[in-house]
Amino acid sequence: MGIFEIFKQSLYSPSFYRTLPRRPFSFSVKYFYTLAIAFSLALTIYFAAALLPGLSALMKTIIPEAIETFPAELTVTIENGEARSNAEEPYFIEFPKKLEMLGDRDSDRRLAVVDTKNEFTPERFREYNAYVWLGRTSLIFGDENGEIRIRELGDFPDIVLNRETLRVLGAKAEESYGWLVPLLMTAGVLIAFVLLLGYFSFNLVYLLIFAVLVMVIARFRKLELGYKDSYRIGIHATSPALILMVLSLVGVPILPFLFTAVSVAVVWANLQPEITSPLPA
Incomplete structure (x- = not known):
């Protein structure tokens, strides 16, 4: 049957x-x-x-789109667990409209702030209204629920970050797309x-x-x-x-x-x- x-x-x-x-x-x-x-x-x-089809296109464009959000004039150097920048701080990076497809978020919230001069405090982080704060010795993350996570920069390798170095890293990542x-x-x-x-x-x-x-x-x-x-x-x-x-x-x-x-x-x-x-x- x-x-x-x-x-x-x-x-x-x-x-x-x-x-x-x-x-x-x-x-x-x-x-x-x-x-x-x-x-x-x-x-x-x-x-x-x-x-x-949409996810495939997104995965192939997300890294280039993210790289282009990095300000062309900004260079951040992380060396021996400490960060410094060539910009007047605090330096704010707004959330790009092209990445708003990634999910719900506070429309007024910034993507990141670079402030290696001031010590981190929860009050100042809330005042900056950013998802990420790059401080002198730490990287601070905040989510939509107000929870804060801190990573020490000593856990990261020494690196110079600007749009050009990110493009090089992005090109290496794109080489793996085929598989x-x-x-x-x-x-x-x-x-x-x-x-x-x-x-x-x-x-x-x-x-x-x-x-x-x-x-x-x-x-x-x-x-x-x-x-x-x-x-x-x-x-x-x-x-x-x-x-x-x-x-x-x-x-x-x-x-x-x-x-x-x-x-x-x-x-x-x-x-x-x-x-x-x-x-x-």
């Missing part, structure tokens, strides 16, 4: 549901994971086709597939509770079902509703509890006592 035929009978076939207790448990598990893998693969392809970008994209696709499969697999945990509901419906239908058989029936009865999970992942609004409502309707329609024809007189 093919997967499409099983899916069709799982949607509506009282005779099919009556045969489930006589089938091996692996029949239902294999059916569920065939569906889950198929849906996960389809969604992975969908998301990859929608997102990867790094495909590798990262392949890893992203595999991770997405595994996460989607795990998302659908969570349905098996949900069925631990739904099986009790199946037993209650069976009582109303004048049928006696054990917990194991109720769980198996749940696997098949909820499989049509997996389509709702797919639709929700691609942005289609789904009413709360619609998954359960559809599954209950399928159980109610398919749990019917076997009707025997009366013997002829």
Whole structure:
């Protein structure tokens, strides 16, 4: 019996549901994971086709865009764990509009400040309203939640930073694009597939509770079902509703509890006592 035929009978076939207790448990598990893998693969392809071209272009342009944000007139030297600059300090670097696509941020917040003259204080950092402060002996980071992290410049190698040296470093990084970008994209696709499969697999945990509901419906239908058989029936009865999970992942609004409502309707329609024809007189 093919997967499409099983899916069709799982949607509506009282005779099919009556045969489930006589089938091996692996029949239902294999059916569920065939569906889950198929849906996960389809969604992975969908998301990859929608997102990867843009991500590929972003990865190839992010370093050049970032380099061009470094002021042409600024040179920063880090030597023996101490920083100095050729600019009048504090020197502010505004957040470039081209990098605003990277995420939500405070629109008034600066990208960085170079101040090697004044000692760091949280109050002064808040006054500078920057994400990064390059001080004389430390590099200070602040996030949107107000948390502050400090790295000592002694942890960094000696370096002279200006736009030209950054371009040289960027060119070296771009040499790895030929293998790094495909590798990262392949890893992203595999991770997405595994996460989607795990998302659908969570349905098996949900069925631990739904099986009790199946037993209650069976009582109303004048049928006696054990917990194991109720769980198996749940696997098949909820499989049509997996389509709702797919639709929700691609942005289609789904009413709360619609998954359960559809599954209950399928159980109610398919749990019917076997009707025997009366013997002829």
